[in-house]
Amino acid sequence: MGIAGSAPGLTDLRALLAALDPELDPVPKRFLHASHEKARERVADALMMFREAEGTTLIVDVDEDNLGNERMLWARITLRVQSSLTAVGMMAAVSAALARRGIPCNPVSAFLHDHLFVPWERRDDALDALSHLTP
Numbered sequence: 001m002g003i004a005g006s007a008p009g010l011t012d013l014r015a016l017l018a019a020l021d022p023e024l025d026p027v028p029k030r031f032l033h034a035s036h037e038k039a040r041e042r043v044a045d046a047l048m049m050f051r052e053a054e055g056t057t058l059i060v061d062v063d064e065d066n067l068g069n070e071r072m073l074w075a076r077i078t079l080r081v082q083s084s085l086t087a088v089g090m091m092a093a094v095s096a097a098l099a100r101r102g103i104p105c106n107p108v109s110a111f112l113h114d115h116l117f118v119p120w121e122r123r124d125d126a127l128d129a130l131s132h133l134t135p
Contacts, residue, residue, distance in 0.1 A: 009081075033056070043058070
């Protein structure tokens, strides 16, 4: 697949909400913050990397060997609907559904899909909230 100039995917809010099709990644994640130099050492392991003025944030898998040492584990829920980067309202509706249940959410939009990072212990609650979201 090459680099496309326009954003593919659905833009109609009703169609997007009807086709969310959330999928839970079974591997817990963690957010790391590192200096730009240190982040270069971990970039190959990163699911996501974002550079800010103060340093780089990485989202990485947590391996089973250090599960007990984690302060905050996150679950990734992929919304398998192919949403356009120009779609309006989908993330607002999803965030509101999770907020009504008191579930923190860190969304990440990629080219084809949106991903939600919710606290690991609330992952089932988050999936339930999304299953009750109606267009």
